[in-house]
Amino acid sequence: MNLAGPQLESVLADVRRGMIPAHVYGDPEIFALERDRLFARSWVFLAHESEVPDPGDYVVRRVLADSFIVVRDESGAVRVMFNMCLHRGMQVCRAEMGNASHFRCPYHAWTYRNDGRLAGLPFHAEAYGGEDGFPRQDQALLPAPSMDIHNGLIFISLDPDAPPLRDYLGDFAFYLDFYTRQSPAGVELRGPQRWRIKANWKIGAENFAGDSYHTPHTHASVVDIGLFREPKASKRKEGALYVAGPGAGTTYKLPPGGDFAGQLRYVGYPDAMIPAMAETWTAGQRALIGESGFMVSAATLFPNLSLVHNWPQIDDSGTVVPFISLRQWQPVSERETEVLSWFAVDAAAPAEFKRDSYKAYLMCFGSSGMFEQDDVENWVSITEMAAGSMARRLNLNSRMGLNSAGQPIKAPLATFAGPGVAYQGFGEFNQRHWLRQWSDHLEREPAVRAVVNLGGPR
Amino acid sequence: MTAAKPKPLPYTDPAHQAAHQFLVEEAALLDAADYPGWLDLLCEDIRYLMPVRVTTARGAGFDSLADMGHFDEDMYALRKRVQRLATDHAWTEDPPSRTRHFITNIRTFPNGRGELRVESSLLLFRSRGDTREPDLVSAGRTDLLRETAAGLRLARREILVDEAVLRTQNLAVFL
Numbered sequence: 280m281n282l283a284g285p286q287l288e289s290v291l292a293d294v295r296r297g298m299i300p301a302h303v304y305g306d307p308e309i310f311a312l313e314r315d316r317l318f319a320r321s322w323v324f325l326a327h328e329s330e331v332p333d334p335g336d337y338v339v340r341r342v343l344a345d346s347f348i349v350v351r352d353e354s355g356a357v358r359v360m361f362n363m364c365l366h367r368g369m370q371v372c373r374a375e376m377g378n379a380s381h382f383r384c385p386y387h388a389w390t391y392r393n394d395g396r397l398a399g400l401p402f403h404a405e406a407y408g409g410e411d412g413f414p415r416q417d418q419a420l421l422p423a424p425s426m427d428i429h430n431g432l433i434f435i436s437l438d439p440d441a442p443p444l445r446d447y448l449g450d451f452a453f454y455l456d457f458y459t460r461q462s463p464a465g466v467e468l469r470g471p472q473r474w475r476i477k478a479n480w481k482i483g484a485e486n487f488a489g490d491s492y493h494t495p496h497t498h499a500s501v502v503d504i505g506l507f508r509e510p511k512a513s514k515r516k517e518g519a520l521y522v523a524g525p526g527a528g529t530t531y532k533l534p535p536g537g538d539f540a541g542q543l544r545y546v547g548y549p550d551a552m553i554p555a556m557a558e559t560w561t562a563g564q565r566a567l568i569g570e571s572g573f574m575v576s577a578a579t580l581f582p583n584l585s586l587v588h589n590w591p592q593i594d595d596s597g598t599v600v601p602f603i604s605l606r607q608w609q610p611v612s613e614r615e616t617e618v619l620s621w622f623a624v625d626a627a628a629p630a631e632f633k634r635d636s637y638k639a640y641l642m643c644f645g646s647s648g649m650f651e652q653d654d655v656e657n658w659v660s661i662t663e664m665a666a667g668s669m670a671r672r673l674n675l676n677s678r679m680g681l682n683s684a685g686q687p688i689k690a691p692l693a694t695f696a697g698p699g700v701a702y703q704g705f706g707e708f709n710q711r712h713w714l715r716q717w718s719d720h721l722e723r724e725p726a727v728r729a730v731v732n733l734g735g736p737r
Numbered sequence: 738m739t740a741a742k743p744k745p746l747p748y749t750d751p752a753h754q755a756a757h758q759f760l761v762e763e764a765a766l767l768d769a770a771d772y773p774g775w776l777d778l779l780c781e782d783i784r785y786l787m788p789v790r791v792t793t794a795r796g797a798g799f800d801s802l803a804d805m806g807h808f809d810e811d812m813y814a815l816r817k818r819v820q821r822l823a824t825d826h827a828w829t830e831d832p833p834s835r836t837r838h839f840i841t842n843i844r845t846f847p848n849g850r851g852e853l854r855v856e857s858s859l860l861l862f863r864s865r866g867d868t869r870e871p872d873l874v875s876a877g878r879t880d881l882l883r884e885t886a887a888g889l890r891l892a893r894r895e896i897l898v899d900e901a902v903l904r905t906q907n908l909a910v911f912l
Binding site for chain 2: 373375377379474475477496497499501504593594595617622638642645646647648649651652655656659663
């Protein structure tokens with residue numbers, strides 16, 4: 280049972296004026312729309328190529344309830360296929376990672392090569408009368424309707440007519456490089472840590488997109504203990520928020536007077552890594568750091584992939600080391616989310632940097648991270664309240680940065696070297712940008728998809 | 738021919754009894770949220786490790802990640818965590834969780850270098866607030882206990898959690 284048209288229109292109209300009906304964070308009807316209209320179309324991150332480096336390597340990942348095998352086949356190509364046997368629907372792979380030349384269904388032993396093609400089934404002649412009853416040729420596990428890769432990041436869309444991934448990423452690709460392309464070697468991902476939180480998936484996505492306003496208070500404890508110097512309010516409000524393509528993110532303002540290499544050293548990158556960044560990034564990307572003086576921090580690529588880059592102190596002598604994490608807010612229900620949190624590091628980085636950056640990550644983010652702990656406490660509490668009756672009487676104010684007429688209270692930054700629109704200081708421009716995309720998806724009727732009939736009557 | 742599996746010390750062995758008592762006393766400190774007291778039980782060169790468990794096929798040869806943990810801590814990192822919980826801004830534990838560390842199935846093996854390798858089973862019950870379902874974390878632990886002038890101290894802990902996907906909102910608790 281979905282929300283009726285006028286009710287949905289009212290919800291989306293409120294969201295578009297920056298007033299969010301609180302129940303959207305705990306409403307099963309909204310969740311059904313998100314499943315049918317958003318996740319049935321949007322590009323969704325599944326895995327990184329570094330997780331499946333060799334032929335036969337696979338990981339199994341989901342888009343909501345749909346399980347997909349992400350595998351590197353014998354030719355070295357990455358394939359993504361629906362993890363459901365063509366015969367009776369069993370999952371042909373029930374591990375979450377490994378290496379396999381074939382996937383054999385445990386039910387009746389239909390067997391597929393690691394490129395998805397059906398290799399064999401028992402008693403083909405006796406059971407089916409051979410090729411006439413069931414033609415084995417060209418049968419394969421259903422491929423993801425669309426699959427594309429950028430910087431090694433493997434995305435799929437359940438929409439066979441999805442635009443090319445690079446077109447979708449648009450101007451956000453500029454920012455994605457800071458996290459996933461620091462050298463020609465690209466990044467390598469470790470993990471993910473996986474855990475379930477009783478929170479609506481949208482809250483984390485919006486938070487990472489642009490909530491610099493929460494940092495000084497929610498994360499006051501990490502400043503108290505001297506783990507990370509930047510989140511205090513006086514520093515946080517100097518950062519810029521940017522909106523670019525389907526993404527949005529936050530930055531920290533770097534100390535005045537630094538050049539490109541000096542600013543990278545300030546956040547803890549060793550000299551050994553800086554030349555590769557200088558060569559790999561464009562003049563505009565270098566200028567964001569070296570001239571505009573901003574360093575990327577948290578970001579979200581719509582709908583549910585977030586990224587974070589921070590630089591805590593990892594020992595008593597005050598050594599500052601940066602780390603990168605990619606994380607996915609995998610919806611389980613309107614009240615529950617599985618978090619997948621990866622540590623990411625430049626594949627060409629020195630071994631000691633990888634070790635130290637991993638330590639920095641574990642202390643700050645992920646299942647035990649000292650930042651993330653307090654975030655989740657907030658999000659669980661919001662979700663619990665959003666599921667009740669009173670939440671249907673409250674529209675949450677998400678208009679920070681706008682005056683009563685809907686105009687920005689300050690001009691966009693004129694000297695911001697990155698694409699898109701950027702504002703310095705606090706504001707909810709980014710969350711509104713995320714919610715506009717969400718609204719656009721929710722008002723589009725779901726497409727009717729052709730059903731695949733393998734070996735049916737002719 | 739495979740080497741014989743090492744046998745645990747008899748339960749009547751004083752070394753086993755000392756190890757058992759150490760783990761029970763440690764659990765009492767954790768359940769009382771006496772984290773500074775807990776830190777005093779750790780060696781300065783502690784390694785506190787909790788690998789990510791994964792679901793793999795039988796015969797894959799591994800069921801945890803070698804290069805990714807939920808914890809991989811040294812003394813600096815553990816001290817920071819304890820310092821954080823003592824601030825006025827550690828919201829996730831304010832109000833605090835009610836926890837109970839159930840420690841059982843303790844087996845003690847001398848490692849031949851003056852240390853005890855102690856295996857135990859842990860069930861952590863964690864309750865927060867008044868409306869939420871409680872969380873359970875089940876794990877096996879392999880500890881290295883070292884005899885020091887101050888008594889037994891924990892030199893290493895490896896926590897082998899029994900879930901691939903944790904069902905607790907975070908690890909703002911020690912296991």
